[in-house]
Amino acid sequence: MPETPVTDAGFLADWRRWRAAREAALRDPHGFLAVTGLHWLTPEPTRYPDAPGSWWADEEHGVLVELTDGEELRLAGRRRTGRLVVGRLEAGPWRAAFGAALLEVAVRGGQFLLRPRHPDHPARTGYAGTPTHRPDPAWVRPGRFLPFAEPRAVTVPAVLPGLEHVYQAPGQVEFELGGARHRLTAFNGAGAGLTVLFTDTTSGASGHRPGRVLALPAPADDGRLTVDLNRATNPPCAYTEFATCPLPPPENRLPVAVAAGERPPG
Structure with missing residues (x-):
């Protein structure tokens, strides 16, 4: 996706507030x-x-x-x-x-x-901050939550060999990107929100080997939600060898390059 100028001052201010909160969490004394x-x-x-x-x-x-x-x-x-x-x-x-x-x-x-x-x-x-791609409104996509008839228990491997995690998946998130429609399995997130673990074609080349994490707000009553890929973050295992991060399920591998959100930490 070609870069476009960031012209929405409100969008940029919101992203900067989110970014400051994210960095504060990474620097937490017990993070x-x-x-x-x-x-x-x-x-x-x-x-x-x-x-x-x-x-x-x-x-x-x-x-x-x-x-x-x-x-x-x-x-x-x-x-x-x-x-x-x-x-x-x-x-x-x-x-x-x-x-x-x-x-x-x-x-x-x-x-x-x-x-x-x-x-x-x-x-x-010694942490010096996490580099990011330039925030761009073009990576903010309208999405829709498609609930399963009943939540499903989904087993995914972990970054540690031999370890598995089981999470409850209430449904999938659908959005368009790169000229195609994608559906990603979503897990329960904070409050009524959702968490999506995903990889894309930059995952190997740019060092996002475990994939990235995207926290989404609670969907509206009709399922609508906003998928802001500018807020894709590295999982904890990108920062420490002492994490047990889950890996994205196979269906959450996007066949496009997502040049948005956090880059691998230096």
Whole structure:
């Protein structure tokens, strides 16, 4: 798609506000740039260099941690010592603070993992920003949400070999691009919004190997929504080796070059 001048001041101002919020999220003290390790928990209590305590998982309790003398964690501002039963995480990830750092315990592919996040990690302190393509209203496309009769559980591979993710897909998003109509499977997003994982013909050449992520607003009652490819972002695994990013489903591979949104981080 040829570049066109950005003439809409409102469009550009909105994009700049979105871009500032995105960069602030990337620089968050406990964001993905702060992750120092990805530790898969086993039945054997194990200590890790970037977290206090010994960590393990068993069938009866789920995840447990044993803190020794002088070690502590803070949960909801309360000091905790000794043995803690983290549990099976039915309600989602578990997080605790120690010093300036944050510990995250989560489930991926039926396995428990520990992921410490340290604000002073060089990947975060040395982060210089993410380059982007020039914002262009031509990449803002009218779209339509096509709901499935019932949400579907969709299994996709992860960036880590052997790992899979299962997400609920409420339907597909349809829009025109490059003279053709495309339908991409959408997963549930923030609030009533949608999330689309996609690749395009720049994915190999430009370094977007895992694809990119596009957050979409909740569709209108008649299914209409706006597909703004200027807001396509890199997944966390573009910034850290300690991410477990899902890969786009096969039907979400666009046969065109999407020179919009974020470029690979430097």
